[in-house]
Amino acid sequence: MVQQLFHGFLRWPLVIRIFMIAITLMLSFGTVIHFIEPDTFPSLFDGIWWAIITTSTVGYGDFVPLTWEGRLLGIVLILVGAGFLSTYFVTLAAETVMTQNAYLEGKATFKGKEHVIIVGWNERTREVINQLTSLQSTCDIILVDETLQKNPYNNHHIHFVKGTPFKDSILKKANLNEASIAIITADQNKDEMTSDMNSVLTLLAIKGNHPGLYTVVEILQKDQVANAKRAGADEVIQTNMQTSYVMMNSIISQGMSKTILKLLNHLKGNNLKLIPVAEEYINENFHSLSGHLLKNNIILLGIKKGENTSVNPPLTTIVEASDELLVISN
Incomplete structure (x- = not known):
């Protein structure tokens, strides 16, 4: 069991492993100093606080070991714990830079949805x-x-x-x-x-x-x-x-290419799109339906039936529930 836990720990990311070792050291040394000098460190939290401050080399001086055992423990904590904590911050910074470069250079995996x-x-x-x-x-x-x-x-x-x-x-x-x-x-x-x-x-x-x-x-x-x-x-x-269709239209009607591009430009508020047939318009003919949609500022251009799209079909063409309407709206 212990061996399995150890091998599982080795598979963790390096930055997490170093951080966990540093936390374990600080908790362990803080607990030990509390039992070595209970008068100087009256609570377990005081011991852990001292261990954290000592490991980070801040040194507030609010808690100081008085016995030689406590001072020896502090020396070991500084030599070992500070090294692990410094390594953690260096590794964290390196991981951040590597991650940023991976995104910039196209090496990172995208994890979102509906993209x-x-x-x-x-x-x-x-x-x-x-x-x-x-x-x-x-x-x-x-x-x-x-x-x-x-x-x-x-x-x-x-x-x-x-x-x-x-x-x-x-x-x-x-x-x-x-x-x-x-x-x-x-x-x-x-x-x-x-x-x-x-x-x-x-x-x-x-x-x-x-x-x-x-x-x-x-x-x-x-x-x-x-x-x-x-x-x-x-x-x-x-x-x-x-492209050839656009060019041909420009030959027949000069300036048509600009008109076509403007028609297809959604950013200009022109939306050429297919919409489903509303329930109230089923079984109406093209002429009647065109009049209804025009009242809502929608221009009906054609009908898509299955794979076939008819632009400007006969006015008597009946619209079915499975059809789609080719319209211009804003």
Whole structure:
């Protein structure tokens, strides 16, 4: 039993072990001095108080041993106890610095819940993080990247994990199983094929560890969209296709790109989103429902039925309970 307790004690963190040894020494020496000189140290607390003051080398002088036994005990306490206490404070300071560096360099494990995991560091990631922190200042964001040397943000809600995102050990550091959503961005420093392969591989690793996690993945090549969907992506963003659509709209209607960006900018109060159908609107047609929502300053753009989204559908389209409404609101 004693041996098991000793081995268990050795597995404790170093700073806790040193602290426990120092406390034990002070309690033991304080108890002994009380029995050696009961007149000078009338209570057990007085003895422990003297031991603490002596070990910390403060030396108030309110309690002083008078016998040679007591003074010898004080000498031993100073030589042994002060050394352990000094070691404790030095170790505590070193542990604090190491922990701070671990968080800064992306080596620490995140232990929170309901956080957002974003894979890859680029300008798109920077903009997503800025928007998220502006809309939800308390939202915890985990940035996973293997190229960054340290956390680019001085914000305790943004945690950095350095490493290859499709490795289980790195995903474990990001506390993947407790996350609410994962966003995988494409690495545009690589060629499109390699970038998409890495994105799909990361997606497979995430879904393999947490199949129920909602995932959004950015894909550059149209041919790789199917692979991303096979890997379990809940949403696939085709960056090149969306950019080409914006450019085409700018060719047809000059200035349209600014309008589209403003429409999608939640920080400007424009919220393009999908909302469930309220019970009172079930079985209404698109035209009637549009009028009801407009009274509440909500513009109805389309209806999502299953996987299919119809923008500006026929006015006679009936809205069902399982549908979602594509709207603009503020």
